[in-house]
Ligand code: ADP
């Protein structure tokens with residue numbers, strides 16, 4: 076940065092000069108400090124002939140007293156100058172040597188003006204340098220742009236291939252064409268084929284969107300530029316936009332290449348939406364749109380972006396010629412999970428009993444990142460246990476850890492709380508065991524895990540579910556209410572521990588009424604439109620939803636009716652199984668963990 080170097084040299088010179096000035100000043104100032112005398116005393120001394128010499132300046136007199144009664148040495152003094160027209164006459168009369176002096180204000184000026192100016196200059200210089208890094212006009216290694224928040228990462232060879240991404244076959248299929256284009260762009264442009272400029276990867280967090288984008292770059296052997304949308308938002312106004320410009324400049328030079336924007340929603344929220352229009356975000360977004368429109372389709376630069384909330388994106392981003400191709404990257408199904416587990420298990424040594432198919436069956440709803448985490452946790456456990464190979468038990472425990480957070484054995488509940496939690500959890504489990512269709516209970520535990528759950532009932536569906544019948548949903552609500560109902564039955568009152576259960580039960584009931592048309596009273600209609608751009612949701616909420624207040628009241632009534640019905644049902648059921656409840660809770664209190672089949676045995680005994 077030549078400009079900055081020049082500045083820093085001149086700053087250095089200034090500091091040196093200042094140092095020199097201070098040094099000299101130190102010598103000029105007499106070592107002996109002059110006495111301050113009142114003017115009247117000076118006049119008396121003068122009249123007595125004790126003054127040897129005087130220097131007159133505009134504001135003061137500086138003089139030397141003759142050695143005598145006051146001291147043996149000639150003594151220095153100063154006094155404030157008073158308007159005294161006879162002074163010169165008197166000085167002459169007493170034969171005092173005197174000179175006039177025009178006081179130099181040079182040094183004082185330096186103190187007053189130059190030092191603050193230098194300070195300000197210094198601060199300004201550092202700010203500019205910071206900004207300069209933020210703007211980073213591309214000199215000096217794009218990849219080391221350093222301390223600024225929005226980092227652009229450029230990877231020449233990502234070394235990631237499609238073999239590393241599992242369980243997202245459809246997405247891979249859709250991206251094959253892009254790879255072909257990046258490999259041999261001429262072939263496509265010669266024929267005038269239209270290649271999508273922007274591809275939006277849509278899916279929940281941790282499903283491998285970033286991984287997929289890197290794999291596309293790896294497969295095509297092109298540079299991968301990546302930047303995160305959320306980092307733009309915290310920057311100075313104007314910096315984000317210039318960053319976007321930079322990014323495209325660089326990409327054009329390195330073409331063919333891929334630009335990947337993670338968390339596009341942070342940057343591409345509908346403009347003018349949200350509590351405050353965010354100027355910086357809008358500028359950055361506008362710049363992105365300008366760049367997307369402006370670049371030559373023949374240049375092989377493919378823009379990819381990831382989001383888990385496509386519904387809040389500014390519609391302008393999704394127009395033809397922008398992110399007009401959307402690829403869904405969803406949570407994997409059982410086969411997909413198995414494939415992902417295989418990919419990650421390659422890096423570790425599995426024992427003969429470590430059947431990852433069991434793990435794949437246990438983990439519906441898990442994302443690729445969760446599964447990678449399971450393998451990692453299992454490996455850590457194996458090391459901790461001084462084992463050579465990862466076994467099934469480690470894998471299973473890793474699943475639990477990922478499900479429920481880390482085991483916190485050291486967190487103690489008092490005896491009363493423990494009893495409550497035990498009955499609560501057995502309550503859930505008994506209700507679940509009583510319904511033939513409900514998900515089987517794996518285990519019940521009251522070892523506190525994480526922050527939220529004091530105990531938990533691990534209920535895993537055996538298969539992935541896409542459709543659920545009304546009774547199944549009702550059963551789910553019943554199981555959720557089982558904990559609270561058990562507490563009431565045994566202790567006569569509920570506790571705060573059931574709050575999360577209630578929230579979830581209410582959510583299910585609400586969806587039944589509003590989305591699935593499962594309420595007879597309200598009929599088979601859906602009153603819920605969730606996937607709308609935010610701007611429309613805001614308008615909708617100003618109009619109090621797309622149903623009337625009367626309907627809203629009916630919805631509330633219906634939700635309450637569903638919950639109440641299920642609560643009654645659960646109360647009856649648990650009252651009937653009270654002895655199994657007490658015995659199950661007793662076993663649980665003793666052992667802290669109990670399996671589903673053990674509880675079933677207890678239940679069948681009674
Ligand atoms: P996203 O960008 O969708 O949030 P990432 O791509 O960052 O998710 O995934 C995080 C990590 O999880 C990856 O680095 C990888 O280890 C693992 N992972 C996620 N999805 C998959 C997948 N489909 N196949 C293999 N590993 C995956």
Ligand code: ZN
Pocket residue numbers: 499503558559572573576
């Ligand atoms: Zn509960």
